[in-house]
Amino acid sequence: MKKKFIIYILFLIGVLAHGQQAPQYTQYMYNPSTVNPAYVGSTGNTRIYGLYRTQWVGLEGAPKTANIAMNKPIEGSKLGYGVSVLSDKIGVSDETQIAADLSYTLFFENDSRLAFGLKATGNLLNIDYTKLNQYNPGEQVIQNNITNHFSPNIGAGLYYYNKTTYFGASVPMILNTRKYDDLNNTQINQRYHLYLMAGKVYDLTYSLKFKPALVSKIVSGAPLQLDISTNFMFNEKFIIGAAYRWSASVSMLAGFQLSHNLYIGYGYDTETTKLSNYNSGSHEIFLQFDLLGKNSKVETPRFF
Known part of the structure; x- marks a missing residue:
């Protein structure tokens, strides 16, 4: 019974770590x-981005x-x-991913x-199992x-965009890979994810822009995940908005354009499920820095 209990705990950790998969x-x-x-x-220029997220604080x-x-x-090319x-x-697991991306762009009329x-x-x-509470230290x-x-x-993706609109579809990890298999009867596989995304910017007034956006994540064997967000930009400086993750959480978003190059943003999530009884929400902060050439500029109307 103790062995089955340990295997069950490891399975739950795996679900937490890779059930959301990405x-x-x-x-x-x-x-x-x-x-x-x-x-x-x-974006037409060099962009550097950094993000830190701590999820389900207190759990x-x-x-x-x-x-x-x-x-x-790449200048002078597509x-x-x-x-x-x-x-x-997550838990006793620590995963590091290094990625390299390459894109090729086709140009159409109307700057699309x-x-x-x-x-x-x-x-x-x-994975360091020694961090677990050991009820039977002799277990293999x-x-x-x-x-x-x-x-x-x-992975692969498509991305269509102009100055005010974008649509995208992607599978960032095409191969189904096995994460680990310690006991030959406990394993967790990395399944491919299909992402669909879209967004559009509306000029409500001279100084106010509105951007609704959504992203949907489809994973085999897991419920559909749908994120819907709305953001308002004031005077091309201050952004405030809200987001809803279907049957999971609601979020508040805020950001500020500190300079022509530097943007900082913050997000707070609160769970709408029973999990809210065991944590005090999730925090997310990010920085975005644009390196601009002498004749380049950030296209603020895009707002994405």
């Missing part, structure tokens, strides 16, 4: 390249995610590229564009830590 964000709309490689280079072993990314167009490093810590993207990733997984599962388990993957 890291969860609230402010996904500011760095779509995380899930869609076709986005890289679309032991809850996810903590950090992401640093850079993307830019290509763009990007690189990113992601750290995702369609980009195709490819993503290559390498994941390193570490407790002794078999996982150290730097490497798994490669590939």
